[in-house]
Amino acid sequence: MTNSSTSRLAPPVGEFQEIDGRGVFVHRLGSGGPAVVFLPGASAVGLDYFGVQQRVSEFTTAVVYDRGGTGYSDPLPLPRTAAAVAAELRELLHAQGIAGPYVLAAHSLGGLYAYRFAQLYPGEVAGLVWLDALHRDWDDFMAPWASFAEFERMAPSLADLEKMRPALREMRAELLADYPEHIRTALVDAKESPEWTHVGIAERTGLVDLATELRAGPHIPDVPLVALTVLEAAQPETHDGKRRIDAALVNSVSRGEQRVLTDTAHHRLCFDRPDAVVQAIHDVVDWSQR
Numbered sequence: 001m002t003n004s005s006t007s008r009l010a011p012p013v014g015e016f017q018e019i020d021g022r023g024v025f026v027h028r029l030g031s032g033g034p035a036v037v038f039l040p041g042a043s044a045v046g047l048d049y050f051g052v053q054q055r056v057s058e059f060t061t062a063v064v065y066d067r068g069g070t071g072y073s074d075p076l077p078l079p080r081t082a083a084a085v086a087a088e089l090r091e092l093l094h095a096q097g098i099a100g101p102y103v104l105a106a107h108s109l110g111g112l113y114a115y116r117f118a119q120l121y122p123g124e125v126a127g128l129v130w131l132d133a134l135h136r137d138w139d140d141f142m143a144p145w146a147s148f149a150e151f152e153r154m155a156p157s158l159a160d161l162e163k164m165r166p167a168l169r170e171m172r173a174e175l176l177a178d179y180p181e182h183i184r185t186a187l188v189d190a191k192e193s194p195e196w197t198h199v200g201i202a203e204r205t206g207l208v209d210l211a212t213e214l215r216a217g218p219h220i221p222d223v224p225l226v227a228l229t230v231l232e233a234a235q236p237e238t239h240d241g242k243r244r245i246d247a248a249l250v251n252s253v254s255r256g257e258q259r260v261l262t263d264t265a266h267h268r269l270c271f272d273r274p275d276a277v278v279q280a281i282h283d284v285v286d287w288s289q290r
Contacts, residue, residue, distance in 0.1 A: 008072065022068055024088065025045075027063070029053055033061060036060055037103070040064075040107060040108075071199075086116045101123065116213070129277075135246075146241070158198070219252060225257075226280040231262050261276060
């Protein structure tokens with residue numbers, strides 16, 4: 001492992017794997033297989049999933065990481081193609097000696113990257129867990145005002161986020177309240193840094209291009225899949241589309257199941273309902289071994 005950047009923030013746990021001369025942050029717990037790999041959403045980092053990672057590590061290898069250009073990993077120009085992100089993840093797992101095939105647990109934006117990984121390396125995917133994740137066919141199911149293009153157009157600016165800074169810090173501290181203090185403090189502070197804030201904005205600018213890239217490729221392989229669909233009380237107008245898009249996804253495989261959650265929010269899923277997240281992962285791991 002290497003620490004190729006002296007300006008990089010130091011993570012409270014984990015290490016760096018050199019990929020193409022860059023340091024990519026990775027933290028692994030547990031043993032056995034298939035290994036479960038968490039793919040973060042935009043503005044999220046691997047250690048945001050530390051709580052569920054710990055629980056998953058009780059029954060198999062659990063891996064969190066930061067995509068190149070995000071979190072604790074070395075910077076890269078953003079946004080990137082899904083193929084580049086998928087290839088980087090595959091190289092990271094191989095370099096770490098983590099044997100495939102893998103169960104990919106993808107949250108939000110991470111779903112687009114998991115989908116591309118499954119398209120490019122179907123033999124290395126044992127199962128998929130959709131944690132209220134995005135889908136390449138999102139625009140086919142959602143109203144125009146909720147399209148990827150609108151997401152990009154309506155994304156908060158740097159000035160907007162600056163105004164929200166106190167509220168965001170309070171929210172992050174509350175979400176991470178049960179994490180070890182050294183991890184919680186490091187994450188809350190780092191998420192306020194200009195670098196991490198810019199990254200979150202940049203990753204939200206490429207949704208239309210990512211969907212176009214994925215739509216040019218094949219469907220996901222026929223592997224076990226559980227989709228956790230979060231229907232937020234504050235967004236009832238999105239419920240039908242979200243139900244239908246995840247239903248279509250699970251119906252595209254032989255062993256798929258959709259589980260609807262109404263007691264959490266998109267960004268709070270792994271914090272409010274770790275039981276549902278871990279159960280979904282456990283089930284996919286179990287099904288993949290049969």
